[in-house]
Amino acid sequence: MPDDELLKIGATPPRERADAARNREKILQAAAKLFEKHGVTRVSMDQVAVEARVGKGTVFRRFGDKSGLAVALLDDRERELQQAILSGPPPLGPDAPADVRLIAFVEAYAAFLDANVDLIHVSETASPGARYRIGSYQLWHRHVTILLAKARPDLDADYLAHAILAPLSADLHKALDYPSERAASGAVALTKLVLTGATSGP
Template sequence: MARDNNGPQSDSARPLELLLSRPPKERADASRNRATVLDAAARLFAAHGVEAVSMDQVAKAAGVGKGTLFRRFGDKSGLAAALLDARERVLQEAILYGPPPLGPGAGPAERLAAFVDAYLDYLLEHLAVIRMSETGSPGARYRIGAYRFWHRHVAILLGGTPDPDHSAHALLAALSAVHVTALLPELGERRIRAGVLRLARSLG
């Protein structure tokens, strides 16, 4: 699949372990500043909602300049993605090294169902922040390193289908934060979960 900075990227030739998100290597003072900013953002998002918080407010609460914040995180979607990094790593490591069926040792169909359940748990717990990380700019969702990990994992599990890359994108589309946010008031969590599991079974 051709690479496109504004659209889905398959990373089909890269081992899944290489796509595991890792905290950036940085100086101790830079690491402390990053932690201070992320802590301030988490507090403000929890208190006021993601949409209502500006980058100016985060910079003020963290005691850093607005320019520093933008240079470090790019925009609010970049800040949201950084805030989610630790949560994503927990799920990624469970997929790579944890017990079955989410981790290795179960069949592809069982692992795919376990992934859908685990990802929905993660998504629903952090829905507003994930939505911000995915929608801050056109195609933002597909540039996030975590998306490439989820896509690669699902494509591997769908390896026996005619087009695993496309099927993986189709399943992940049903797990986008915007899609789930729109359906949640009408369908509720149980129907959404059941519907995505049906879709996973049909793709596999």
């Protein structure tokens, strides 16, 4: 089953020692509090360490840099969407036609992006090509590829999945600063064009 493949990409991380898990949770709670109060770009890793009452080295060893911290903070929020895709009710869940599920996913991810754009932006722009290396993008891309291949087996689903996800990048969202409704409707319109468009000239 294709959704089994998604389960492997979005697998739950291995268990940690109790003290390590407590430190991780303290750091994430401190980061979330500071990011919400001051904005992601105005908060340093040193400030997170002070707020969490842990050593600066602990923060850097656990998360590497602010992009790693952003990815970790996003993890729980992303898992809610992942679970809706894998086992939730239609239209996001498995019991809906592939084209309907694809449009529902684009709508859901557009809303997720709008709600978490600063964190996603940090995680996606830490280095050139960072967006395409993070596990969440790989999962979203594979999900779109699977649905598109089912709905339109005549298309290059792997390539066009990138095209569908392209307008849902945090960098573009912030640069264009469109109202959330316009960004979502545009992404859905593009997806519908891919689903219904011709594959050759007249």
